Amino acid sequence: MINLEAARRIIAAAEKKAAELKQPMNIAVVDAGGNLVAHVRMDGAWIGSIDISIKKAFTSRAFDIATKDLAKHSQSGDQFFGIHASNGGKVMIFAGGIPIRDGNKKNGAVIGAIGVSGGSGAQDHAVAEAGAKAY
Amino acid sequence: MINLEAARRIIAAAEKKAAELKQPMNIAVVDAGGNLVAHVRMDGAWIGSIDISIKKAFTSRAFDIATKDLAKHSQSGDQFFGIHASNGGKVMIFAGGIPIRDGNKKNGAVIGAIGVSGGSGAQDHAVAEAGAKAY
Amino acid sequence: MINLEAARRIIAAAEKKAAELKQPMNIAVVDAGGNLVAHVRMDGAWIGSIDISIKKAFTSRAFDIATKDLAKHSQSGDQFFGIHASNGGKVMIFAGGIPIRDGNKKNGAVIGAIGVSGGSGAQDHAVAEAGAKAY
Amino acid sequence: MINLEAARRIIAAAEKKAAELKQPMNIAVVDAGGNLVAHVRMDGAWIGSIDISIKKAFTSRAFDIATKDLAKHSQSGDQFFGIHASNGGKVMIFAGGIPIRDGNKKNGAVIGAIGVSGGSGAQDHAVAEAGAKAY
Numbered sequence: 155m156i157n158l159e160a161a162r163r164i165i166a167a168a169e170k171k172a173a174e175l176k177q178p179m180n181i182a183v184v185d186a187g188g189n190l191v192a193h194v195r196m197d198g199a200w201i202g203s204i205d206i207s208i209k210k211a212f213t214s215r216a217f218d219i220a221t222k223d224l225a226k227h228s229q230s231g232d233q234f235f236g237i238h239a240s241n242g243g244k245v246m247i248f249a250g251g252i253p254i255r256d257g258n259k260k261n262g263a264v265i266g267a268i269g270v271s272g273g274s275g276a277q278d279h280a281v282a283e284a285g286a287k288a289y
Numbered sequence: 290m291i292n293l294e295a296a297r298r299i300i301a302a303a304e305k306k307a308a309e310l311k312q313p314m315n316i317a318v319v320d321a322g323g324n325l326v327a328h329v330r331m332d333g334a335w336i337g338s339i340d341i342s343i344k345k346a347f348t349s350r351a352f353d354i355a356t357k358d359l360a361k362h363s364q365s366g367d368q369f370f371g372i373h374a375s376n377g378g379k380v381m382i383f384a385g386g387i388p389i390r391d392g393n394k395k396n397g398a399v400i401g402a403i404g405v406s407g408g409s410g411a412q413d414h415a416v417a418e419a420g421a422k423a424y
Numbered sequence: 425m426i427n428l429e430a431a432r433r434i435i436a437a438a439e440k441k442a443a444e445l446k447q448p449m450n451i452a453v454v455d456a457g458g459n460l461v462a463h464v465r466m467d468g469a470w471i472g473s474i475d476i477s478i479k480k481a482f483t484s485r486a487f488d489i490a491t492k493d494l495a496k497h498s499q500s501g502d503q504f505f506g507i508h509a510s511n512g513g514k515v516m517i518f519a520g521g522i523p524i525r526d527g528n529k530k531n532g533a534v535i536g537a538i539g540v541s542g543g544s545g546a547q548d549h550a551v552a553e554a555g556a557k558a559y
Numbered sequence: 560m561i562n563l564e565a566a567r568r569i570i571a572a573a574e575k576k577a578a579e580l581k582q583p584m585n586i587a588v589v590d591a592g593g594n595l596v597a598h599v600r601m602d603g604a605w606i607g608s609i610d611i612s613i614k615k616a617f618t619s620r621a622f623d624i625a626t627k628d629l630a631k632h633s634q635s636g637d638q639f640f641g642i643h644a645s646n647g648g649k650v651m652i653f654a655g656g657i658p659i660r661d662g663n664k665k666n667g668a669v670i671g672a673i674g675v676s677g678g679s680g681a682q683d684h685a686v687a688e689a690g691a692k693a694y
Contacts, residue, residue, distance in 0.1 A: 157332045189336040193328040197292045201324045201593055202621025205646045230635035238644040247641035275638035322592015323471055351472025365500035368545035371517035374508040376475045377647065427602045459606040463598040467562045471594045 156183060156254065156266035160289060161191040164254070164268055168285030172196060172272070179272035179281055180207035183254075186265050188215045196272070203271035209244050210251030210282075211269030216241065218264045221251035222279050250278030252286045291318060291389065291401035295424060296326040299389070299403055303420030307331060307407070314407035314416055315342035318389075321400050323350045331407070338406035344379050345386030345404030345417075351376065353399045356386035357414050385413030387421045426453060426524065426536035430559060431461040434524070434538055438555030442466060442542070449542035449551055450477035453524075456535050458485045466542070473541035479514050480521030480539030480552075486511065488534045491521035492549050520548030522556045561588060561659065561671035565694060566596040569659070569673055573690030577601060577677070584677035584686055585612035588659075591670050593620045601677070608676035614649050615656030615687075616674030621646065623669045626656035627684050655683030657691045 156164075161183040172179040178199035183191045190211070195204055210221050217224060227234040228247040238245050251269045255262035270282040291299075296318040307314040313331035315338040320326050325346070330339055345356050352359060362369040363382040373380050386404045391397035405417040426434075431453035442449040448466035450473040455461050460481070465474055480491050487494060497504040498517040508515050521539045526532035540552040561569075566588040577584040583601035585608040590596050595616070600609055615626050622629060632639040633652040643650050656674045661667035675687040 158329055159332075161329075187336060189330075190328060190339045191330050193325065194293055194296075195324075195326050200622050201322065202618065202646055202650065204325045206642070209645060225640070229640065238641045243644050243648065245641075246645060248639055320592070322590070322594060324592060348472065352470050369518055370495070370499065371508045371515075372476070374513050375479060375516060376472055378513065380472065428599055431599075457606060459600075460598060460609045461600050463595065464563055464566075465594075465596050467564075471592065474595045 156185045156191055156289070158191060164285040164288050165192060165194055167288030168268065168270060168281050169194070169196060171281045171284035175273065175277055175281065177273040177277050179270050179278070180204050181281070181285065182207040182211045182269045183285075184211040184215050184267050184269070186215070188212050191266070199272040206246055206271035207250070207269045209269065210246045210271060211267045212244050213246045214251035214253045214267035214269065215264060216245070218253050220249075220253065220279070221246055222249035222275070225249065249275035250282055252279070252282040254286050254289050258287065258289055291320045291326055291424075293326060299420045299423050300327060300329055302423030303403065303405060303416050304329070304331060306416045306419035310408065310412055310415065312408040312412050314405050314413070315339050316416070316420065317342040317346045317404045319346040319350050319402050319404070321350070323347045326401070334407040341381060341406035342385070342404045345381045345406060346402045347379050347404070348381045349386035349388045349402035349404065350399060351380070353388050355384075355388065355414070356381055357384035357410065360384065384410035385417055387414070387417040389421050389424050393422065393424055426455045426461055426559070428461060434555045434558050435462060435464055437558030438538065438540060438551050439464070439466060441551045441554035445543065445547055445551065447543040447547050449540050449548070450474050451551070451555065452477040452481045452539045454481040454485050454537050454539070456485070458482050461536070469542040476516055476541035477520070477539045480516045480541060481537045482514050482539070483516045484521035484523045484537035484539065485534060486515070488523050490519075490523065490549070491516055492519035492545070495519065519545035520552055522549070522552040524556050524559050528557065528559055561590045561596055561694075563596060569690045569693050570597060570599055572693030573673065573675060573686050574599070574601060576686045576689035580678065580682055580685065582678040582682050584675050584683070585609050586686070586690065587612040587616045587674045589616040589620050589672050589674070591620070593617045596671070604677040611651060611676035612655070612674045614674065615651045615676060616672045617649050618651045619656035619658045619672035619674065620669060621650070623658050625654075625658065625684070626651055627654035627680070630654065654680035655687055657684070657687040659691050659694050663692065663694055
């Protein structure tokens with residue numbers, strides 16, 4: 155279960171990684187219901203990324219998948235193309251969202267997700283990974 | 290200016306008050322542009338209040354007014370009735386949002402706002418007030 | 425026809441009135457199609473009123489009526505109650521929108537409208553009136 | 560800071576360029592919070608471009624980038640594909656939006672943005688550039 159304490163631990167680890175990368179980020183954590191537990195915008199991070207970080211976290215829990223991997227199937231010509239128009243526009247199909255699994259085990263049940271936005275896709279994913287590991 | 294450090298100080302004070310009232314809350318802080326800086330959902334707080342807390346904070350900055358006071362003018366028959374349909378549904382017209390003024394002075398420029406949702410109107414306002422004072 | 429030159433004349437007159445009232449305003453002008461011709465936010469005017477000013481202008485042209493008068497019929501229990509939920513939330517039912525009529529004649533065709541938001545209902549209406557007269 | 564006076568100076572320069580190109584335009588300016596300061600629709604400009612001009616300005620401030628450059632990363636197969644579905648549909652990923660930086664210095668803080676829509680992508684960008692320079 156992702157409570158506020160866990161969300162803060164996840165966010166702290168993500169912030170640390172973002173600081174290392176010198177790229178301010180928006181970081182959001184959702185619970186098993188896909189509902190927001192906590193969000194922070196680091197000083198200087200893009201205001202357009204507030205919404206994106208929250209929606210990347212939602213998307214990762216909604217489909218139990220990293221948004222980086224969902225992206226592969228959601229391009230024009232691929233099997234899920236158009237999925238970004240579903241769920242009232244809450245589905246983000248680019249890197250930065252990662253599911254969080256029970257006990258951080260590969261086959262653990264998904265109990266929430268982290269979403270990160272504020273840099274390149276590779277940076278967002280790296281920061282999300284650092285956060286997810288801290289659960 | 291409301292940076293992340295200030296938002297965290299505001300949220301911590303609001304959480305303390307919510308704990309005293311034994312009522313878990315959603316607490317959100319926006320900056321001068323009405324954009325989210327940070328949000329937390331305390332354990333057990335309503336998931337329907339995530340959105341409301343963020344929108345109460347937006348509303349208080351958007352009109353430089355406590356949502357409790359905006360409520361008085363927004364009932365059927367009053368001068369602002371219908372304002373809740375504006376701004377894409379982001380205007381909340383019940384207690385829990387309070388503007389944050391520069392230096393906490395009565396005539397200071399509004400530099401952001403706090404929005405709280407999770408209990409009665411009186412509880413939400415009290416928690417928002419505790420948060421706003423901590424700026 | 426309300427072209428950009430006319431819209432600027434209307435806005436200038438409205439700004440003058442707002443300055444007299446010492447209340448910064450958002451001022452918008454739409455044409456016969458209900459589409460925005462120009463908008464200004466005076467320094468210090470509420471950011472929540474940007475959207476409202478544009479929608480008051482739309483509403484006044486959409487129903488060829490001052491929003492102050494539409495308000496009378498749109499309260500709970502009255503014949504148009506609920507109209508604010510129509511048109512994708514673009515209908516504002518409180519004072520500050522006024523139709524602009526050809527030649528400023530009472531029975532002239534409606535060729536556009538002005539919408540003002542930033543103060544009390546009475547202030548918004550007064551500023552809109554000053555603007556409309558300048559056409 | 561982008562106040563109304565600055566927005567008008569920016570718009571005047573953009574209008575001048577649009578007149579040179581003989582292409583009527585919608586021109587919008589937002590402040591540091593991404594909120595509209597002023598908008599004009601030149602006579603004969605597309606009504607469908609009102610919304611686009613405002614959203615291009617928002618987008619340029621939301622991500623501190625020219626929309627022309629954001630476009631490169633937002634095509635199918637690229638790292639930000641799908642970003643146009645975020646922020647409630649307010650993200651425009653084609654040319655015409657340019658951030659405005661403090662003192663017009665390359666590394667100055669972004670204090671607002673201009674958005675232009677009404678012609679080809681190259682025309683929109685050229686007009687936005689002329690406006691941005693006038694800050």
